Amino acid sequence: MNxxxxxxxxxxxxxxxxxxxxxxxxGRGLGGCGNHQVQEELARRSILEATSEALEQAGLTRRQIRYAMFGLAGADREADFRVLRPMIAGLGFPAHGIVCDTEIGLRAGTRQTDGVVLVCGSGTNCYGVNRLGESLQCGGFGYMFGDFGGGGELAVEVFRTVIRAWEGRERPTLLTEAVLQTLGYPSVERLFHDYLDRGAGAPIHLTKLLFQVADRDEAARRILQRQGEELGLAATTVIRKLDMAEDRFDLVLVGSVLTRADHRFVTPYIEESVKPVAPACHLRLLTIEPAAGAILLAMEKSGRPVGESVYERLESGLSVKEA
Known part of the structure; x- marks a missing residue:
């Protein structure tokens, strides 16, 4: 058995x-932050903790693993891999690979080996691979490097919209009451001065307020619309550059903003951007853990074909209940 x-x-x-x-x-195992860009030693410990727990549950040793695939946030550039290669090699798996977490998200969301994935969780990213195996990443490096959105930046958009409405630079918004209740302030003025005095940043959980009021609030809908349009722009860029416009493939949507929230305020704008460019593209929400994509890639790297029964077992065993 492999x-x-x-x-x-x-x-x-x-x-x-x-x-x-x-x-x-x-076997399954959980650990903390696995992004070395946040903190290298924390990432190493988290990955070690998760893999050790999974092996212990399975009753296996590292030497018994035919292939181990690591899909890691922050595995974007050669500078990242110079950090990650020795870190992962030190875990002791005889055969292993490292890819960006966008790649395992794509593989988990489609039964094809080609396709495009959009990620919108704490940040945003887009990645695609065509029928020839050519791949391209667009984004993933933050606002200064061309991105817009993800939970961190959407929280800032919520915060600044409330401030601008209070000052009169924007129309009143239901986000104001929602933010004040969530953060425990009696007025925007108190919020404004306290955050300035402390040099505090907008808490990421403010992002969920967009979805709570979007059906009744123009400002919230406008922010979510821009998020959808920006994601659609990234996807169409990848599709064009990889010459996938005439292909039939899945566009996999990954991340809490797209899969665990009311995505009807975001995904239509993605579709409006993508469909004229790639009519045969099919939008597909990821409904299983991205780790399933790492398993599929591990099997393929080892030379083992993936049959329908494998997909079915992974979809059953790694389904995301809140998807």
Whole structure:
């Protein structure tokens, strides 16, 4: 029997999964932040903790794993891989690979080996691979480097919209009451001065307020519309550059802003951008853990074909209940 390990190391948690060659889940492990760009030693400990727990549950050793695939947030450039290669090699798996977490998100969301993925969680990213195996990443490096949105920046948009409405630079918004209640302030004036005095940043959980009021609030809808348009722009850029306009493929939507929120305020704008460019493209919400994509890539890297029963077992064993 062959055994495989798939790891999804994100900014908030790390999930490791061990399966057999049939896709049966044998063990799971959880760790903290797996992004080395946040803190290298924390990422190393989180990945070690998650993989060790998964192996212990499965009753296996590292030497028994045919192939281990690590899908890690922040694995974007050669500078990142110079940090990650020795870190992952030090875990002791005989055969292993490292890819960006966008790649495992794509592979988890489609049964094809080609496609495009859009990520909108704490940040944003876009990645695609065509039928020839050519790949391209667009974004993932923050606002200064061309991105817009994700939970961190959307929270800032919520905060600044409330301030601008208070000052009179924008129309009144339901976000004001929602922010004051969430953060526990009696007035925007008190909020304004306290955050200035402390040099505090906008808490990321303010992003969810957009979805709570969007059906009744123009300002919230406007922010979410821009998020959808920006994601659509990234996707169409990747599609054009990889010459995928005539292809039939899945555009996989990954991340809490797209999968665990009321995405009807975002996804229509993605579709409006993408469909004229790639009519045969199909938008698909990711409904299983991205770690499933790491398992599939591990199997493929080892030369093992992936059958329908493997997909079915992974979809059953790693479904995301809140998707």
């Amino acid at each position: 055994y495989f390990l798939g790891v999804d190391g994100g900014g908030s948690k790390t999930l490791a999964v061990v399966t057999d060659e049939h896709g049966q889940i044998l």
